Amino acid sequence: xxxxxxxxxxxxxxxxxxxxxxxxxxxxxxxxxxxxxxxxxxxxxxxxxxxxxxxxxxxxxxxxxxxxxxxxxxxxxxxxxxxxxxxxxxxxxxxxxxxxxxxxxxxxxxxxxxxxxxxxxxxxxxxxxxxxxxxxxxxxxxxxxxxxxxxxxxxxxxxxxxxxxxxxxxxxxxxxxxxxxxxxxxxxxxxxxxxxxxxxxxxxxxxxxxxxxxxxxxxxxxxxxxxxxxxxxxxxxxxxxxxxxxxxxxxxxxxxxxxxxxxxxxxxxxxxxxxxxxxxxxxxxxxxxxxxxxxxxxxxxxxxxxxxxxxxxxx
Ligand code: DO4
Ligand code: MG
Numbered sequence: 001x002x003x004x005x006x007x008x009x010x011x012x013x014x015x016x017x018x019x020x021x022x023x024x025x026x027x028x029x030x031x032x033x034x035x036x037x038x039x040x041x042x043x044x045x046x047x048x049x050x051x052x053x054x055x056x057x058x059x060x061x062x063x064x065x066x067x068x069x070x071x072x073x074x075x076x077x078x079x080x081x082x083x084x085x086x087x088x089x090x091x092x093x094x095x096x097x098x099x100x101x102x103x104x105x106x107x108x109x110x111x112x113x114x115x116x117x118x119x120x121x122x123x124x125x126x127x128x129x130x131x132x133x134x135x136x137x138x139x140x141x142x143x144x145x146x147x148x149x150x151x152x153x154x155x156x157x158x159x160x161x162x163x164x165x166x167x168x169x170x171x172x173x174x175x176x177x178x179x180x181x182x183x184x185x186x187x188x189x190x191x192x193x194x195x196x197x198x199x200x201x202x203x204x205x206x207x208x209x210x211x212x213x214x215x216x217x218x219x220x221x222x223x224x225x226x227x228x229x230x231x232x233x234x235x236x237x238x239x240x241x242x243x244x245x246x247x248x249x250x251x252x253x254x255x256x257x258x259x260x261x262x263x264x265x266x267x268x269x270x271x272x273x274x275x276x277x278x279x280x281x282x283x284x285x286x287x288x289x290x291x292x293x294x295x296x297x298x299x300x301x302x303x304x305x306x307x308x309x310x311x312x313x314x315x
Contacts, residue, residue: 112283
């Protein structure tokens with residue numbers, strides 16, 4: 001099967017190289033440690049790592065939760081690496097990455113792209129549910145749903161799962177944001193909101209079963225720490241490989257997202273507290289055609305400019 005998402009920009013091939021963001025110094029106060037914009041934070045079996053351009057640092061910073069809930073996360077890490085030596089002869093692939101999550105909940109926004117609205121209306125039309133997706137796409141209040149507890153999340157290189165009772169399963173490549181306890185977006189990562197389309201299409205009330213099951217969520221590879229929003233021209237790209245062949249590719253710019261991240265976070269934090277912060281997946285704009293379903297052994301590769309590539313086998 002070599003299907004291209006008609007709503008996505010075609011002809012876009014992943015070339016194996018990630019574009020690097022240049023590192024910007026954001027503090028002008030000479031007495032304060034310089035905050036370096038664009039640091040990447042990784043959680044690995046061997047400890048925590050910070051990537052600053054081409055330099056990689058191993059840091060000692062207590063627990064993951066304590067670290068990522070700091071309101072001064074970026075400047076704190078800038079201070080740590082300012083007095084540290086970069087690792088010599090060690091690169092990221094030498095480490096075993098873990099999902100960049102501690103005790104945070106993972107939430108997700110839905111129908112934030114026209115492509116998702118369209119696909120959902122189609123899959124649920126016989127159940128009479130199509131209209132709901134159009135209404136939520138146009139409504140002021142976004143669709144927000146609980147996606148995952150930390151133990152159901154896999155990281156880069158982990159295996160995502162297909163529900164045993166599903167016949168039609170797809171990955172959903174999404175920009176994921178790390179939000180701290182006071183509701184500030186402190187970082188960006190890549191999320192895969194694995195979904196059972198036949199189950200959610202049968203009845204919209206089955207959505208939690210279509211979305212929440214063991215290994216139904218992938219996050220990673222690390223967290224990009226940057227002060228402002230990502231450029232809207234940045235793309236999300238997905239490729240699915242089967243038996244060594246690419247069977248799907250699609251891409252969408254972040255500018256196709258109908259809602260802005262700040263508003264999604266504002267709704268999520270209304271009357272909800274997140275003492276350890278949370279991750280929020282911001283919805284998919286890439287949906288494979290109806291003829292496509294994932295199979296065991298497939299490999300899903302999701303790239304977002306400036307963040308990296310998240311690779312997961314299905315199994
Ligand atoms: O409403 C169903 C889920 C939508 C979703 O997950 C998405 O648009 O990404
Ligand atoms: Mg989704």
